[in-house]
Amino acid sequence: MTFIRALAGACLASLCGFVxxxxxxxxxxxxxxxxxxxxxxxxxxxxxxxxxxxxxxTLGQSIIIENxxxxxxxxxxxxxxxxxxxxxxxxxxxxxxHAASVPLYPKLAYHxxxxxxxxxxxxxxxILILARKxxxxxxxxxxxxxxxxxxxxxxxxxxxxxxVSHVSCELLHSILDIKPVGVPFNGTGPAMNALVAGQxxxxxxxxxxxxxxxxxxTIKAYAIATPERNPSLPNVPTTAExxxxxxxxxxxxxxxxxxxxxxxxxxxxxxxAIKALDDETVKKRLLELGSVIPVPKDRTPExxxxxxxxxIAKWTPVLKPAS
Numbered sequence: 121m122t123f124i125r126a127l128a129g130a131c132l133a134s135l136c137g138f139v140x141x142x143x144x145x146x147x148x149x150x151x152x153x154x155x156x157x158x159x160x161x162x163x164x165x166x167x168x169x170x171x172x173x174x175x176x177x178t179l180g181q182s183i184i185i186e187n188x189x190x191x192x193x194x195x196x197x198x199x200x201x202x203x204x205x206x207x208x209x210x211x212x213x214x215x216x217x218h219a220a221s222v223p224l225y226p227k228l229a230y231h232x233x234x235x236x237x238x239x240x241x242x243x244x245x246x247i248l249i250l251a252r253k254x255x256x257x258x259x260x261x262x263x264x265x266x267x268x269x270x271x272x273x274x275x276x277x278x279x280x281x282x283x284v285s286h287v288s289c290e291l292l293h294s295i296l297d298i299k300p301v302g303v304p305f306n307g308t309g310p311a312m313n314a315l316v317a318g319q320x321x322x323x324x325x326x327x328x329x330x331x332x333x334x335x336x337x338t339i340k341a342y343a344i345a346t347p348e349r350n351p352s353l354p355n356v357p358t359t360a361e362x363x364x365x366x367x368x369x370x371x372x373x374x375x376x377x378x379x380x381x382x383x384x385x386x387x388x389x390x391x392x393a394i395k396a397l398d399d400e401t402v403k404k405r406l407l408e409l410g411s412v413i414p415v416p417k418d419r420t421p422e423x424x425x426x427x428x429x430x431x432i433a434k435w436t437p438v439l440k441p442a443s
Contacts, residue, residue: 167373212376216287241373243412248326260342272301390420
């Protein structure tokens with residue numbers, strides 16, 4: 121009897137040793153949800169789809185994009201912060217959701233630094249001053265004069281309080297000392313459609329959302345708010361060249377996971393993102409849209425954490441008066 125019990129114990133131990141690895145399969149073992157906090161077709165959505173499409177190949181599991189709109193992206197970001205930290209719910213956040221939201225929303229249900237694990241910076245997105253194609257000003261100097269003289273009549277479209285389009289124009293308006301009417305949409309995709317249709321006057325938008333429309337002549341581009349011109353829009357002057365050097369703005373899109381996600385999962389996701397950014401097809405698609413691909417030193421979780429911290433510090437004094 122003792123021999124049988126010993127044998128049974130040995131078999132059980134052997135079985136346990138055999139089963140345990142099956143329970144600890146390498147991440148991921150099922151599809152991943154990537155929350156995008158704005159409507160389909162906007163800059164954050166487009167960048168997310170380009171990068172995650174390649175990441176899915178590396179990880180061996182599909183990455184499903186889920187667009188969740190509302191409150192300048194904070195509705196989706198709150199949901200992501202409260203998600204289970206098992207690596208199967210992620211979010212593509214940006215300068216609005218993970219920096220500008222802090223001063224703009226005093227009762228914000230999450231904190232970008234405390235409630236998320238940074239994964240990887242995906243792309244930089246320069247800001248452009250754009251207008252409907254029949255907006256009267258011909259260049260940026262005329263634009264400045266015109267909006268100052270008609271600040272109570274003109275309107276600026278944006279994707280909700282705290283969105284990149286809202287925050288960027290708040291900076292512009294503070295420089296020009298004007299307070300035009302704001303027209304909110306559920307994303308810059310819908311806002312751009314309204315601009316093309318001539319239903320709104322102007323917008324401060326990310327380049328990813330604008331290149332096709334500018335090249336098609338359906339909207340007007342006054343300037344790009346970066347020190348140098350962008351290769352995808354070589355004929356669009358910089359704000360410095362066009363007479364408004366004080367307006368400099370570049371947004372960014374990055375991947376985050378809920379706080380407490382294991383370092384091993386973060387490392388796997390970061391490696392897959394880096395591999396995507398190094399892929400020639402991915403790079404070509406991002407560059408054609410005017411995106412700025414982060415250099416290697418800016419692709420680590422630590423670098424993203426530092427970026428979020430610095431961006432909160434940068435935008436808080438600009439946006440506090442507007443909240």
